[in-house]
Amino acid sequence: MSSTTTTAPAKHKSISYAKWGYFFIAPFVIVYLFCSLIPLLSTFYNSLFENYMDGLKQIGPNFVGLQNFISIFTPRSSDGKMEIFSYTGNTMIMWVMGAVPQIVFALLLAVIFTSERMKIKGQGFFKTVIYMPNLIMASAFAMLFFQIFSSVGPINQIITANGGSAFLFFDNEWSARTIIAFINFLMWFGNTTILLMAGIMGIDQSLFEAASIDGANSTQVFFRITIPLLMPIIIYVVITALIGGLQMFDVPQIITSGKGNPSNTTKTLVMALNGYIGLSKNYGMAGAYSFFLFIVTGALSVLVFKSTEPKKEKKGGKK
Amino acid sequence: MKKRITSALLASAVILSVAGCGGTTTPASTTAAAPAATEAAATEAAATEAAATEAAATEEAAPAANTDNSGTVFNIRAWNEEFKGFFEKYMPGYDASAQTLDGVPVVWTIVPSDDLAYQNALDEALQKNASASADDKVDMFLAEADYILKYTDSDFTMDIANLGVNQVDTEYQYTVSAASDSNGKIKGVSFQCCPSALIYRRSIAKDVLGTDDPDQVQAALDSWAKYDDVAKQAKDKGYYMHASFAETYRVFSNNADGAWVTGGQLTIPAVVDQWTEQAKTYFDNGYILDTCPGIWDDGKNAEMFATGKTMCFFGPAWYFNFCMGNAQDPDNGCFGDWAICKGPQGHFWGGTWILAATGTDNGDLVAKVMKAFTENEEVCENLIVNEGQFTNNKKVNEKFANDPSFGVDFLGGQNATAVFCGMTDSIKWENATIYDQACNEGYQNFIKTYINGTTTKEASLADFYTYINEKYPAVQTP
Numbered sequence: 187m188s189s190t191t192t193t194a195p196a197k198h199k200s201i202s203y204a205k206w207g208y209f210f211i212a213p214f215v216i217v218y219l220f221c222s223l224i225p226l227l228s229t230f231y232n233s234l235f236e237n238y239m240d241g242l243k244q245i246g247p248n249f250v251g252l253q254n255f256i257s258i259f260t261p262r263s264s265d266g267k268m269e270i271f272s273y274t275g276n277t278m279i280m281w282v283m284g285a286v287p288q289i290v291f292a293l294l295l296a297v298i299f300t301s302e303r304m305k306i307k308g309q310g311f312f313k314t315v316i317y318m319p320n321l322i323m324a325s326a327f328a329m330l331f332f333q334i335f336s337s338v339g340p341i342n343q344i345i346t347a348n349g350g351s352a353f354l355f356f357d358n359e360w361s362a363r364t365i366i367a368f369i370n371f372l373m374w375f376g377n378t379t380i381l382l383m384a385g386i387m388g389i390d391q392s393l394f395e396a397a398s399i400d401g402a403n404s405t406q407v408f409f410r411i412t413i414p415l416l417m418p419i420i421i422y423v424v425i426t427a428l429i430g431g432l433q434m435f436d437v438p439q440i441i442t443s444g445k446g447n448p449s450n451t452t453k454t455l456v457m458a459l460n461g462y463i464g465l466s467k468n469y470g471m472a473g474a475y476s477f478f479l480f481i482v483t484g485a486l487s488v489l490v491f492k493s494t495e496p497k498k499e500k501k502g503g504k505k
Numbered sequence: 506m507k508k509r510i511t512s513a514l515l516a517s518a519v520i521l522s523v524a525g526c527g528g529t530t531t532p533a534s535t536t537a538a539a540p541a542a543t544e545a546a547a548t549e550a551a552a553t554e555a556a557a558t559e560a561a562a563t564e565e566a567a568p569a570a571n572t573d574n575s576g577t578v579f580n581i582r583a584w585n586e587e588f589k590g591f592f593e594k595y596m597p598g599y600d601a602s603a604q605t606l607d608g609v610p611v612v613w614t615i616v617p618s619d620d621l622a623y624q625n626a627l628d629e630a631l632q633k634n635a636s637a638s639a640d641d642k643v644d645m646f647l648a649e650a651d652y653i654l655k656y657t658d659s660d661f662t663m664d665i666a667n668l669g670v671n672q673v674d675t676e677y678q679y680t681v682s683a684a685s686d687s688n689g690k691i692k693g694v695s696f697q698c699c700p701s702a703l704i705y706r707r708s709i710a711k712d713v714l715g716t717d718d719p720d721q722v723q724a725a726l727d728s729w730a731k732y733d734d735v736a737k738q739a740k741d742k743g744y745y746m747h748a749s750f751a752e753t754y755r756v757f758s759n760n761a762d763g764a765w766v767t768g769g770q771l772t773i774p775a776v777v778d779q780w781t782e783q784a785k786t787y788f789d790n791g792y793i794l795d796t797c798p799g800i801w802d803d804g805k806n807a808e809m810f811a812t813g814k815t816m817c818f819f820g821p822a823w824y825f826n827f828c829m830g831n832a833q834d835p836d837n838g839c840f841g842d843w844a845i846c847k848g849p850q851g852h853f854w855g856g857t858w859i860l861a862a863t864g865t866d867n868g869d870l871v872a873k874v875m876k877a878f879t880e881n882e883e884v885c886e887n888l889i890v891n892e893g894q895f896t897n898n899k900k901v902n903e904k905f906a907n908d909p910s911f912g913v914d915f916l917g918g919q920n921a922t923a924v925f926c927g928m929t930d931s932i933k934w935e936n937a938t939i940y941d942q943a944c945n946e947g948y949q950n951f952i953k954t955y956i957n958g959t960t961t962k963e964a965s966l967a968d969f970y971t972y973i974n975e976k977y978p979a980v981q982t983p
Contacts, residue, residue: 264967337804
C-alpha cells in the first residue's frame with residue numbers, strides 16, 4: 187500500500203514534457219547563439235577598440251572605451267552637422283517614401299485578389315508577375331535605373347527631344363531619393379502583397395458574408411472587417427519592412443558608387459558603416475555604427491509592438 | 506495509448522536524428538574550427554606585430570622569390586582591361602588560345618578602382634599572400650600614380666633588381682622615381698609614360714580660332730588667360746570649351762606645390778583651390794555643359810560623337826583608346842577630326858605601373874613581363890603603332906617622334922609621339938602621398954555640388970572631409 191502510494195507520485199513527476207520542448211527549440215537556439223548573439227556581442231566588443239588600417243599600416247587594436255561612440259555623436263567641426271543623424275534621417279526618409287506606397291499598394295492588390303465578388307482570373311499569373319521584381323538582384327535594378335535616368339539616358343532623351351533641357355536626376359537630392367525609394371517599392375510590394383493576401387484569406391469568410399447581408403458596402407467591409415482583422419499581419423509587415431529599411435544599402439550604394447550623392451543626401455546608415463569597414467578596416471567605428479543601428483532597430487520594434495498592444499486588450503475587454 | 510506510442514516514436518526519431526547529426530558534425534566542426542582559429546591567430550599576429558614579423562618574413566621571402574619559379578598559376582591583379590588587352594596581344598610567349606604564358610596559366614583578377622575598391626581588394630590579397638596557397642598567391646599587380654607609393658613603400662612589393670630587372674635607363678625618370686621606395690629601391694616599372702595633352706576637335710578649332718594647326722592652336726591656348734578668352738569665344742559661337750567640370754582637374758592637381766597630406770594633416774593644395782574657382786566660373790558662364798558631368802560620365806563622353814559641341818579634352822596617350830571610343834565610333838564618331846597640343850600647362854595623368862608582389866612563385870615570369878613592356882622594342886613599337894600609346898622606352902618613342910612619315914590617323918595624321926616627347930620634361934612628380942586617390946576622387950565628387958550651385962563651398966568641403974575621415978581615420982582634417 188505504502189509502496190504504491192510512494193511510487194505513483196514519483197512516476198507522475200518523472201513525466202515532464204519540458205525537455206522535448208528544449209529539444210525542439212535547440213536548433214534555433216544554437217543557430218541564434220552562433221549567428222546572432224555572439225556576432226552581436228563581438229561587434230560591441232570591437233566597438234570599444236581603436237583598430238584600423240592607415241594605408242598598409244595596422245593601427246591598434248587599442249582599448250579606447252566608449253571613444254568611438256563619443257566620436258559618432260560629436261558634431262563635425264567644419265559645419266556642426268551630426269553625421270549619424272543625417273544618415274539616419276536619409277535612411278528613414280527613403281524608407282517612408284518607399285514603404286508607405288508599398289503597403290498601400292500591396293493592401294489594395296491583396297484585397298482585389300482575394301475578393302469573392304471579383305473572382306479575378308489568372309491569379310497565379312498576376313501573383314508571379316508582381317513577385318517577379320523581387321527575384322532580380324538589387325544591384326541589377328540599381329544599374330538599370332541608373333542608366334534609364336542618366337543624363338544621356340532614355341528619360342532625358344525624351345525630355346531633350348521635346349525641347350526641354352536634361353534633368354539630372356542623380357544631382358538632385360529629392361529625385362535621387364525618389365528613384366531609390368521607387369526601386370525599393372518595386373522590389374518589395376509583391377512580397378508584401380503575398381503576405382497580406384495570406385492574412386486576408388485567413389479571415390473567416392462568413393464575416394464578409396454577414397457584412398454583405400447586413401448591407402455593408404465595400405468601403406465599410408474594408409475598414410470595419412478587413413483592416414481590423416488584418417492588423418497583426420500589417421504590423422508584422424511594417425516591422426519587417428522597417429528593419430529591412432533601416433538596413434537599406436545595396437540600391438543607394440550602387441546608384442551613387444558608395445558616395446551618397448548628392449552631398450551625402452542618399453547616404454544610409456549601412457553605407458556609412460560600409461565606408462568605415464572598407465579601405466580603412468575601421469572595426470571600432472563600424473562596430474559603434476552597427477551597435478547604434480541595433481539600438482535603433484530594437485527601439486523602433488518595441489515602439490511598434492507597444493503602440494498596437496493596448497488596442498487589442500481593449501477589444502478583448504469589451505467582448 | 507496509440508498517441509503515446511506515436512509520440513514516443515517521434516521523440517525517439519528526433520533524438521536519434523539529433524544524436525546522429527551531433528555524432529557526425531561535432532568532430533567535423535572541431536577540425537574545421539581548429540585550422541580556422543590558428544589561421545586567424547596567425548594573421549592577427551602578423552598584423553599586430555607588423556614591423557618585426559613582416560620585415561623578417563619578407564627578408565626570408567625575398568631571396569627565395571628570386572629563385573622561386575615553382576608557381577603553376579600566374580596571378581595578376583588589375584583594375585581594368587587595358588593592360589590585359591596589350592598583354593594578350595603582344596606578350597612574347599603568351600598562348601592566347603590556352604591563356605598561358607610559357608605554359609603557366611594566366612589568371613586575371615580585375616576589380617574596378619571606383620570608390621577605392623581595387624586598393625581594398627588588393628590590400629586584403631597582399632596581406633594574405635604569405636599564407637595563401639601556391640595557386641592563389643598574387644604574383645604581379647598593377648598600380649596607378651595616385652596610390653603607387655602605398656605599395657612601393659611597403660614590404661608587399663619586391664625590389665626589381667632581385668628579379669633581374671636592371672635596365673631602367675631607357676625609362677623616363679619620373680616613372681622610375683614614382684616606382685622607388687623611400688630608400689631609393691626600385692619596386693616596379695611603368696609600361697607607359699603619361700604626359701597629358703590638350704586634345705581638341707579640329708573642326709571646332711577652325712570655327713573658333715580660324716585654324717586647326719597644332720602649333721597655331723597651341724599659340725592661342727598656351728596660358729590660362731588665353732584659354733579663358735578662347736572659352737568665351739567658343740561660347741559665343743555655340744560651343745563648349747570643355748565638357749566636364751573636372752576636365753582640367755589634373756592639369757592643376759598634378760602641378761601641386763604641396764602634398765594633400767603632410768604630417769598627418771590634410772591641406773587642400775592651392776592649385777586645387779584655383780581649379781575649383783576656374784570650374785565654378787566655367788560652369789556659371791556656360792563654358793562647360795550645363796549638366797556639369799564628371800570626368801567619366803556618359804554625358805561627357807557623348808560630347809565625343811560627331812554631334813558633340815565640345816572643343817577641348819585633356820588626356821595622355823591612353824586616353825585615345827580608353828576614353829575616346831565614341832569619337833572612334835564608325836557611325837556616329839568623328840575619327841580624324843582630332844589633334845593634340847600641350848595646352849596651357851604641362852602635366853601628367855595616371856599611368857600604370859607593374860609591381861611584383863612579395864611572395865610570388867613566378868619571379869621569372871614577372872621579370873619577363875616587366876622587361877617585355879619596357880625593354881622589348883618590338884612590343885613597344887606595337888604599342889605605339891597599333892595602340893596609339895606613348896611607351897616608357899625613350900629610344901623607341903624618339904624613333905617615331907623623329908620619323909616624319911609617322912602619323913596617327915585618329916589625329917588626322919599628326920605625330921602624337923613627337924608632341925608627347927616634347928612634354929615629358931614638364932612632368933612634375935613630387936608631393937605624392939598614399940592618400941591621393943581618395944583625395945582626388947573624393948574632392949572632385951563632393952565639390953561638384955558647390956560648382957553646380959546646389960551647396961555652399963563649406964558644406965561641400967565638410968562632406969569631403971567626412972569622406973577622408975572614413976577612409977583614413979589617422980588623417981586630421983580641418
